[in-house]
Amino acid sequence: MERMTPLLEVRDLVLRFGGVTALDGVSFDVGAGELFAIIGPNGAGKTSIFNCLNGVYRPQQGTIALGGTRLSGKSPAAIAGLGVARTFQNLGLFEHLSLIDNLMLGRHHLMSTGMVSGMLWWGRAKREELAHREAVESIIELLELEPYRRMPAGLLPYGVAKRAELGRALAMEPTLLLLDEPVAGMNLEETEDMARYLTEVRRRLPLTMILVEHDMRLVMDLATRVLALDFGVVIASGPPAQVQHDPQVIEAYLGGAA
Amino acid sequence: MAKPHRDLVRDYRQDLRLFGSPPARAGLVAMVAALALLPMVVQDDFWLSVLIYVGITAVGAIGLNLLTGYCGQISLGHAFFIGAGAYVTGWVGSDLPLYLWLPTAALVGGLLGAVIGPFALRLRGHYLAIVTLGLVFIGEHLWRNWRGLTGGNSGTSVDAQVSLGPIDFNRVELAGEVYSRNQGYFWLVWVLVAIVALLVKNLVRTRPGRALQAVRDRDQAAEVIGVRAGRYKIGAFVVSSAIASVAGALFGSYQQFVSPDEWNLLLSIQYIAIVIVGGLGTVFGSILGAIFVGALPALIDRFGDAIPGVRTSVGGEGFISVFALNQAIFGVLIVLFLVFEPRGLAGIWLRIKAYFKSWPFSY
Numbered sequence: 001m002e003r004m005t006p007l008l009e010v011r012d013l014v015l016r017f018g019g020v021t022a023l024d025g026v027s028f029d030v031g032a033g034e035l036f037a038i039i040g041p042n043g044a045g046k047t048s049i050f051n052c053l054n055g056v057y058r059p060q061q062g063t064i065a066l067g068g069t070r071l072s073g074k075s076p077a078a079i080a081g082l083g084v085a086r087t088f089q090n091l092g093l094f095e096h097l098s099l100i101d102n103l104m105l106g107r108h109h110l111m112s113t114g115m116v117s118g119m120l121w122w123g124r125a126k127r128e129e130l131a132h133r134e135a136v137e138s139i140i141e142l143l144e145l146e147p148y149r150r151m152p153a154g155l156l157p158y159g160v161a162k163r164a165e166l167g168r169a170l171a172m173e174p175t176l177l178l179l180d181e182p183v184a185g186m187n188l189e190e191t192e193d194m195a196r197y198l199t200e201v202r203r204r205l206p207l208t209m210i211l212v213e214h215d216m217r218l219v220m221d222l223a224t225r226v227l228a229l230d231f232g233v234v235i236a237s238g239p240p241a242q243v244q245h246d247p248q249v250i251e252a253y254l255g256g257a258a
Numbered sequence: 259m260a261k262p263h264r265d266l267v268r269d270y271r272q273d274l275r276l277f278g279s280p281p282a283r284a285g286l287v288a289m290v291a292a293l294a295l296l297p298m299v300v301q302d303d304f305w306l307s308v309l310i311y312v313g314i315t316a317v318g319a320i321g322l323n324l325l326t327g328y329c330g331q332i333s334l335g336h337a338f339f340i341g342a343g344a345y346v347t348g349w350v351g352s353d354l355p356l357y358l359w360l361p362t363a364a365l366v367g368g369l370l371g372a373v374i375g376p377f378a379l380r381l382r383g384h385y386l387a388i389v390t391l392g393l394v395f396i397g398e399h400l401w402r403n404w405r406g407l408t409g410g411n412s413g414t415s416v417d418a419q420v421s422l423g424p425i426d427f428n429r430v431e432l433a434g435e436v437y438s439r440n441q442g443y444f445w446l447v448w449v450l451v452a453i454v455a456l457l458v459k460n461l462v463r464t465r466p467g468r469a470l471q472a473v474r475d476r477d478q479a480a481e482v483i484g485v486r487a488g489r490y491k492i493g494a495f496v497v498s499s500a501i502a503s504v505a506g507a508l509f510g511s512y513q514q515f516v517s518p519d520e521w522n523l524l525l526s527i528q529y530i531a532i533v534i535v536g537g538l539g540t541v542f543g544s545i546l547g548a549i550f551v552g553a554l555p556a557l558i559d560r561f562g563d564a565i566p567g568v569r570t571s572v573g574g575e576g577f578i579s580v581f582a583l584n585q586a587i588f589g590v591l592i593v594l595f596l597v598f599e600p601r602g603l604a605g606i607w608l609r610i611k612a613y614f615k616s617w618p619f620s621y
Binding site (some may be wrong): 054056075076077080081085086088092093094095096097101104105106108109111112113114115118119120121125126128129130133134137168169172 | 270271273274457458461463464465466467469471472474475476478480481482483484485487493497539
């Protein structure tokens with residue numbers, strides 16, 4: 001896998017907020033089809049990497065390229081159009097919209113109906129709604145969300161909402177999916193459910209995923225490679241088993257030897 | 259093979275129907291029948307004029323609800339765009355036929371919205387409210403001083419043609435019967451309410467409308483999934499302004515006379531009250547709110563003598579003028595609904611529907 005040209009190339013990323021350096025020269029590659037995990041203690045810069053990848057933050061230095069196309073400097077909406085989808089740590093669903101509408105919004109960049117043709121409904125707008133509804137329904141089926149179709153996203157149970165957010169990201173038909181703590185706050189059973197869905201998604205769809213997660217068991221089970229961060233610096237990267245036993249990683253998590 | 263129950267939705271095409279269930283279709287028929295027959299039953303000019311004003315207000319309220327309820331942008335500048343529509347009609351209404359001056363008013367309103375809309379791009383919530391508040395006062399200055407268009411303080415008469423092919427809404431002839439101007443206007447206005455409601459309903463259930471609501475709920479998440487929030491905020495502002503101008507055009511042409519005093523802050527607040535009372539983010543609620551709140555000023559004006567403490571003439575008895583009472587009622591309604599029924603009349607309506615749907619069970 002590492003012999004192939006990587007799908008995502010991140011080079012020397014530096015991100016500062018005033019005097020605080022959140023990311024300090026982070027570089028990594030992710031190959032097509034990988035499930036790449038980013039781990040690290042709180043505040044290590046994991047979510048900051050995501051925010052740089054999809055254009056919410058503008059890093060001061062460094063480049064990001066997806067399949068040869070430069071992402072750095074583009075707006076979040078433009079990057080979404082290039083096939084980068086993400087889920088949020090603290091849920092980013094549109095709470096007053098139904099689950100169906102949330103998933104349909106994932107397909108926003110694949111659709112073209114504008115204000116005027118939307119108002120008129122007949123013809124193209126209607127055909128487009130129908131076609132994309134079919135696509136959304138297949139995701140609902142994949143993630144077993146059928147009972148919640150009409151429920152406003154704000155009323156969904158927590159575990160279901162997390163799954164719905166995964167569904168919305170999948171509806172975007174991304175080439176790169178960023179998962180920000182998909183099992184945060186879940187109990188063991190819910191975590192295993194989510195792991196099952198993620199495995200199923202990977203089996204069925206040609207996706208590359210980057211996972212930020214604190215649940216080490218999930219990371220070790222699913223990831224093909226792991227990157228460990230501490231204070232914005234890469235301290236280890238490689239296969240899960242190797243990173244897990246890296247002395248620097250153990251020190252970052254548990255503190256230095258007394 | 260047994261036939262499936264007729265309510266069962268069997269494909270997505272059925273699922274996307276606006277009036278999909280038998281009760282909804284019955285309701286549609288009832289509304290159309292009421293629209294057609296009401297002016298024949300209610301021939302009293304006072305009540306017809308109240309219903310016409312309510313209809314015009316409903317059009318404007320649907321426009322504001324698109325911006326405030328669906329896109330989450332609070333605007334106090336609605337009165338400005340309504341006024342603009344009325345003056346445009348005064349200007350071109352006598353030269354152009356109905357099917358041209360009404361779209362012209364919409365176009366001018368939309369253009370004004372497009373000019374002011376970019377301010378909405380950078381601002382949200384209270385800040386946008388303050389900027390649009392300024393718009394009302396700029397407008398008032400403009401209406402008072404641009405004499406050529408508005409007639410200045412004394413106002414201007416609006417003489418708009420209201421015939422569509424063989425139908426003259428000032429004097430509708432139907433099957434040998436002749437109907438009055440008020441009856442004709444009732445049909446004209448409420449058909450337009452239906453058209454605007456349908457257009458906006460379609461907008462909010464398709465891609466652009468979902469994008470507006472996504473921007474309202476979480477603008478950053480919307481950007482991340484590919485919705486260009488700025489573009490949709492401006493779009494909502496443009497469409498909302500265009501609809502407000504249509505309401506203003508109807509207002510001017512029906513009233514045949516407009517003066518700058520009518521497009522003040524109170525009018526904007528009345529519209530805010532309507533969308534809050536009716537239900538933010540619902541098209542049907544805008545119409546309910548217009549019926550409930552929009553009729554109040556006319557009713558208070560008419561029945562002010564019967565309400566204790568209301569002063570109906572300058573220097574008369576009573577401690578509160580009709581104008582002040584209106585202001586107070588709008589304020590009280592906004593507060594009461596926000597506290598006790600944030601989903602508005604449309605929310606109450608949904609609860610009633612849900613109750614009968616699950617009857618005789620309580621949930």
